[in-house]
Amino acid sequence: MLKITPYLGIIVVLVSVGGIWYPKLGYVVALVFLTLMIISPFRGRWFCGNLCPRGSFNDFWIGRISRHLPIPRIFRSMVLRVPVFIGLMGFMIWRILLTQGMVDKVGMVFVTMCILTTSASIFLGVALSPRAWCTFCPMGTLQRRLGRGKYQLKLDPDLCIDCGVCKTVCPMQLEVNEIAEKPDCIKCGRCVEACPKEALSF
Numbered sequence: 621m622l623k624i625t626p627y628l629g630i631i632v633v634l635v636s637v638g639g640i641w642y643p644k645l646g647y648v649v650a651l652v653f654l655t656l657m658i659i660s661p662f663r664g665r666w667f668c669g670n671l672c673p674r675g676s677f678n679d680f681w682i683g684r685i686s687r688h689l690p691i692p693r694i695f696r697s698m699v700l701r702v703p704v705f706i707g708l709m710g711f712m713i714w715r716i717l718l719t720q721g722m723v724d725k726v727g728m729v730f731v732t733m734c735i736l737t738t739s740a741s742i743f744l745g746v747a748l749s750p751r752a753w754c755t756f757c758p759m760g761t762l763q764r765r766l767g768r769g770k771y772q773l774k775l776d777p778d779l780c781i782d783c784g785v786c787k788t789v790c791p792m793q794l795e796v797n798e799i800a801e802k803p804d805c806i807k808c809g810r811c812v813e814a815c816p817k818e819a820l821s822f
């Protein structure tokens with residue numbers, strides 16, 4: 621059972637489609653930025669696994685038509701993530717500066733960013749895996765940076781029987797039953813629920 625609600629995904633459609641006619645809907649994107657920045661210093665990427673509208677959209681809607689293939693390792697690499705972060709954030713800030721603070725125009729910048737990133741996440745979600753975009757999404761990278769070691773998944777090695785179930789349910793395709801820190805864990809709790817030996821906890 622997924623903790624994140626499927627209804628959150630409706631927000632993505634609302635902003636991406638409705639925002640074309642009513643640009644103020646774009647400020648929902650700014651609210652999402654603000655919320656994840658407040659949460660991440662305490663809970664790492666918890667927002668991604670529990671509150672993100674696009675995370676919900678990809679889990680529940682794209683997940684139905686995804687090919688569910690392995691996510692390429694390069695997607696997790698900072699060689700890709702840092703340029704994507706700088707490129708997309710720089711592009712957004714540059715466009716906001718061009719609006720001269722006009723409310724609807726700023727809203728439209730956020731709507732455009734939402735359409736752009738949603739298109740990429742749908743394409744990767746269908747072609748590879750529902751959360752493929754989330755491995756290098758700029759907001760995921762930012763949360764990783766702000767809350768790297770916070771609210772870590774714990775493994776009891778004495779209980780673990782190395783069955784691999786946790787790895788099969790992990791939407792981020794992490795090596796769940798390794799002791800190492802997992803800064804890209806989105807704290808969805810699916811591995812904790814799936815583990816037959818209750819070896820995992822937060």
Ligand code: SF4
Nearest residue numbers: 668672675754757760
């Ligand atoms: S990585 Fe980005 S799109 Fe994915 S859940 Fe996190 S904030 Fe949302």
Ligand code: SF4
Nearest residue numbers: 780781783784786815
């Ligand atoms: S599901 Fe539990 S027992 Fe199986 S490998 Fe993962 S942590 Fe170990």
Ligand code: SF4
Nearest residue numbers: 790805806808809811
């Ligand atoms: S390690 Fe567990 S809690 Fe973290 S993303 Fe994977 S399934 Fe979710």
